Amino acid sequence: MTNIIKNNPVFFSLIGVYWLFLGVLLLFTGYEGSFLLLNAMHHPAMDYPMFLLTHLGDALILTPFLALLLARKNPALVLYLIAIVIITGLLGQFLKNVIFDECDRPLKIFEGIAHVHTVAGYKLYHNSFPSGHSLVAAAAITACFSGLAMNRTWQILTAVAIIIVSYTRTYVGVHFPGDVLAGTIIGVLGATLLTKPLYLPLLKWTNNFSEQKRKRTVSILNAIAIVSVIAGTYLIYSSIQ
Structure with a gap:
């Protein structure tokens, strides 16, 4: 954990400022x-871009997109990325549907009381805490630091990506800022804390692959990623019809 934070001070500083x-x-x-x-x-001009950006936090969109970019270079990182999204995602769903299942979303809370700005008919009413999309975006992007050396520019860009994707959840009217804060904290801390016990063993395992097995693994990961993107896009499209 310490090494990841030390090696990426700009990223963690910006995320810390956002949390503050x-x-x-x-x-x-x-x-x-x-x-x-x-x-x-x-603003009307920002509605559609924000709607697109908010779905980057969908596990079936962001995770396979990153997988397609990273599979050839570091299959262990892709396996870790998938594992982190599943682990933190399940924790988020447990909190959302069991512990905090009575926490309604803004549209329900402010029904008949105050106007809530929504976009493209995207309306949700229940299971607000924590924000799952914010959690996935934070976990997936932070996980990349486990296996990639990023310069100052990339640290800034990745931090901004987490901030923007999580902010869009409030912009489109489906999450309170507190939901977003909790989601990003769980995602960032989860991906950081599990690097040593999970990523390093995966890296050691894949480093022992033969060239043929490595190529086969990369092909399988890419195929899964492509199918996931298609499925995720379809589900998003279906949800707003």
């Missing part, structure tokens, strides 16, 4: 007030 901002916002405006403040900041 959300924490202060929640402290001074409240759980519901913070949502109304951020959700009110919208």
Whole structure:
């Protein structure tokens, strides 16, 4: 954990500042007030881009996209990426559907009370905490630091990607900032803490692959990624019809 943070100070500093901002916002405006403040900041020209960006946090979109980019170079990292998304995703779903199952989303909370800006008919009402898309985006992107050396520019870009994808969840009206904060914390910490016990053994295992087995593994990972992207795109399209 320490090495990942030491090697990527810009990334973790920016994420830390983002968490601090959300924490202060929640402290001074409240759980519901913070949502109304951020959700009110919208523009028609930004609606469609935000709608597209918010679905980058979908496990069937972001994970296979990263897998296609990384499989040839580091199949162990792709296996770790998949494992991290599954592990943190299951934790998020357990929290969302069991522990905090009574936490409704903004559209339900503010029904008949205040206007909630939504986009493209994308409306959800229940199981708000934590934000699953924010969690997946944070976990998947942070996991990449386990096997890739990133310069200052890439650290900034990846941190901004997590911030933007998680922010869109509030922009499109489906999550409170507190949901987003919790999701990103779980994702970042999960991917960071599991590097040593999970990624390093996977790396050692795949390094012992023969060239033929390595190529076969890469082909399988790419095939799974392509099918996942197609399935994810279809499910997203179906959900807004």
